[in-house]
Each structure stands twice: as C-alpha cells, then as structure tokens.
C-alpha cells in the first residue's frame with residue numbers, strides 16, 4: 001500500500017523577518033505606488049529583484065491611464081520580468097508589492113513560480129480605507 005503525502009502547499013510558518021534589501025525594495029514599491037497615484041491610477045507599485053539585490057522589474061498600476069483592467073502593478077512587473085529572465089531565475093526572485101495582491105495577481109504570481117513575495121499592506125487593512133459599501137458584492 002502506498003501513501004500519498006501532498007507536498008503543496010508548503011507549511012506556512014508565519015512571516016519571515018525582512019532584511020535590509022527587503023525593506024529597500026518594499027519602500028521602492030511604495031514609491032511606485034505614489035507614482036501611480038500621481039498619474040491618476042490606483043496607488044499600487046511593484047518591484048521584482050533577485051536574491052543578490054539585482055533589480056529585474058519595477059512599475060506601477062496603470063489601469064486608469066491605459067484603460068486596461070489587468071494593468072495592476074504586479075501584472076505589469078511580471079510582464080517586464082518575464083521578457084528579461086529565464087524560468088530558472090523565477091524561483092530566486094522576490095516580488096515586492098505595496099499591497100497584498102488580488103486574486104488575479106496571486107494566480108499570475110503562482111504560475112510564474114516566483115520564489116517569494118513581500119507586501120506592505122494586507123487586504124483587511126487596505127479595505128479599511130474604503131467604505132463598506134464599495135465592497136458590497138451582493
């Protein structure tokens with residue numbers, strides 16, 4: 001008799017401590033969120049970097065200025081990143097995001113096989129900035 005033991009998802013042991021490089025790139029993602037806001041978009045930014053600190057992509061949300069509903073910061077960063085690097089690089093890269101990714105972006109991040117992600121603000125905190133009516137999906 002064989003026993004199958006699932007290996008995915010990996011055990012979650014809580015948030016990992018952030019290093020100086022993580023803090024620098026997270027602040028850079030937040031700066032891109034400010035750029036997005038200044039250009040009339042939703043205030044989200046994203047940066048992708050290798051473990052050694054090499055910058056691979058940086059951008060912001062463009063949904064308003066482009067009129068494209070998939071122009072989230074994470075999606076734009078993944079588009080830049082995917083053109084530049086081999087699939088092997090994906091596993092060693094970190095995506096820094098100003099806010100926790102939505103379902104669309106989470107799925108794209110999963111299929112890109114990125115090594116890790118670091119975000120600034122989680123969804124409950126983000127929602128606290130909006131009125132409850134704006135999230136009524138009934």
Ligand SMILES: [Zn+2]
Pocket residue numbers: 072073074101102103104105106
């Ligand atoms: Zn998204």
